[in-house]
Amino acid sequence: MATQTGQPDSARIAIERHSQWLVTAFVAVGMLFMLLPGTFLGVWNLIGISQQHAPGNLSPAWLQAHGHAQMFGWIGSFILGIGFYSLTKMQSTFTFPVRSGWTALPLWTLGITLRWISGVTGVYWRTLLPLSGLLELVAFAVFYRAIRRHRPASNGRSRETWTLLVAGGTAAFFSALLVNFVAMIDLALHGNTPALPHVLDQQLITLAVWGVLVPTIWGFNARWLPIFGGFKKPNGVPLLVAYGFSVAGVVAGLLRGWAFSAALLLIAALLAVDSLHVWEPAVQPAKLQDVHRSFPLFLRIPYLWLAVSCILNALAVVYDHAGGIWGASRHAITVGFIAGMVFVIGQRVLPPFCGMRILWSSRLMFWSLLFLHLGCALRVLSEPLAYEGYWSFAWKLLPCSAIIELAAVTVFAGNILVTLLQPPAHQRLVKIQSIPGHAR
Numbered sequence: 001m002a003t004q005t006g007q008p009d010s011a012r013i014a015i016e017r018h019s020q021w022l023v024t025a026f027v028a029v030g031m032l033f034m035l036l037p038g039t040f041l042g043v044w045n046l047i048g049i050s051q052q053h054a055p056g057n058l059s060p061a062w063l064q065a066h067g068h069a070q071m072f073g074w075i076g077s078f079i080l081g082i083g084f085y086s087l088t089k090m091q092s093t094f095t096f097p098v099r100s101g102w103t104a105l106p107l108w109t110l111g112i113t114l115r116w117i118s119g120v121t122g123v124y125w126r127t128l129l130p131l132s133g134l135l136e137l138v139a140f141a142v143f144y145r146a147i148r149r150h151r152p153a154s155n156g157r158s159r160e161t162w163t164l165l166v167a168g169g170t171a172a173f174f175s176a177l178l179v180n181f182v183a184m185i186d187l188a189l190h191g192n193t194p195a196l197p198h199v200l201d202q203q204l205i206t207l208a209v210w211g212v213l214v215p216t217i218w219g220f221n222a223r224w225l226p227i228f229g230g231f232k233k234p235n236g237v238p239l240l241v242a243y244g245f246s247v248a249g250v251v252a253g254l255l256r257g258w259a260f261s262a263a264l265l266l267i268a269a270l271l272a273v274d275s276l277h278v279w280e281p282a283v284q285p286a287k288l289q290d291v292h293r294s295f296p297l298f299l300r301i302p303y304l305w306l307a308v309s310c311i312l313n314a315l316a317v318v319y320d321h322a323g324g325i326w327g328a329s330r331h332a333i334t335v336g337f338i339a340g341m342v343f344v345i346g347q348r349v350l351p352p353f354c355g356m357r358i359l360w361s362s363r364l365m366f367w368s369l370l371f372l373h374l375g376c377a378l379r380v381l382s383e384p385l386a387y388e389g390y391w392s393f394a395w396k397l398l399p400c401s402a403i404i405e406l407a408a409v410t411v412f413a414g415n416i417l418v419t420l421l422q423p424p425a426h427q428r429l430v431k432i433q434s435i436p437g438h439a440r
């Protein structure tokens with residue numbers, strides 16, 4: 001039997017299986033980074049800061065180890081896994097880059113792990129930090145080469161907006177890893193501790209968050225929100241203009257024009273909200289099968305956090321003295337927008353991607369999202385009040401926010417991990433149908 005593309009079914013099935021195993025492996029690795037090096041260290045850091053009533057006393061290397069594990073270890077692993085997986089959906093060739101996928105995964109995992117270990121323990125950091133940067137860069141180069149080779153021919157058609165955004169995010173991913181590698185070499189040669197200097201660290205975060213993660217999310221949102229949420233189709237050109245503003249904002253940040261950068265990023269965010277129609281009524285019913293019915297609401301809330309983050313970022317330029325307003329802005333975007341979107345879309349798309357499974361519990365999906373946004377709200381409210389010295393009681397609220405977010409992350413991870421341990425949907429159906437007395 002041959003498919004419409006002329007491929008025999010067996011070849012097509014083998015490709016699909018390989019891609020499912022690979023995306024599952026990347027998701028599992030991402031989840032581990034999210035839980036232990038990412039969230040547990042973040043919670044630990046926040047409890048330490050709250051006990052001392054001072055953000056400045058904690059090791060910058062620990063904070064950076066946490067940030068790197070979350071942005072690259074968790075979200076980065078998800079992006080690489082989904083990137084490999086999506087090749088099977090877009091390409092029309094017989095081959096799947098199996099070897100590239102299974103080469104990139106261990107290199108990537110080792111790179112992120114070494115970065116975390118050397119940052120937290122300080123062991124052999126002058127060797128391990130550059131090595132970690134190199135491994136991450138090589139892993140990404142392997143990934144990039146594979147997607148370049150296997151991407152579908154454009155057939156002369158202009159590329160859709162969402163693919164342009166994802167391509168922009170991919171290019172920035174490579175740039176961020178390159179800058180990171182050079183920075184790690186410089187740190188190893190000239191630094192006194194395994195932590196980047198503050199300004200360079202902030203610039204790298206701006207590049208990673210606004211250059212890589214935000215456009216990638218906008219790109220996938222442009223593709224998936226109309227399908228899953230029933231949203232109006234995005235306005236392509238204004239969305240690209242929004243992207244242009246965000247790139248300009250990143251460049252301004254890299255040139256230390258923080259006020260200009262904040263203004264550009266705010267405009268970018270508002271334009272993106274408008275182009276993606278996230279706050280407008282849906283034009284089609286949302287696809288709620290196997291997810292919680294609150295799904296459309298949780299697709300919209302992250303964009304509220306995106307706007308809040310940009311407003312706080314602008315306020316931070318003028319009013320921040322102790323990192324509280326800036327920290328709240330960063331948390332609004334990383335947890336409220338990025339993690340919020342990954343939680344809601346991830347629980348929708350990862351079960352089918354990882355072997356045609358069905359999400360284990362839609363109720364847990366709801367609780368993970370509710371806890372995440374509640375924890376984020378408490379943190380974003382209390383961080384400026386505590387750090388900037390406006391209200392000392394806020395120091396007591398900060399650890400509560402960390403525990404609520406930890407609960408959110410644990411519920412999310414548990415739900416996905418149990419989902420992955422379940423048999424695929426068709427096997428579950430066969431099992432149910434084989435129960436005596438089962439009526440269809």
Ligand code: HEM
Pocket residue numbers: 039042043045046049055063064066067068070071075201205327328330334335338339401402405406409
């Ligand atoms: C889920 C619970 C989380 C907790 C409790 C947490 C906690 C913290 C704390 C205490 C800091 C130190 C700076 C500050 O005081 O604001 C921090 C920094 C940071 N966090 Fe988180 N965080 C969490 C989630 C995340 C997520 C999901 C991401 C990214 C996707 C992220 C990315 C970052 C980054 C980039 C930094 C800056 C690190 C640096 O200074 O280099 N965090 N976080």
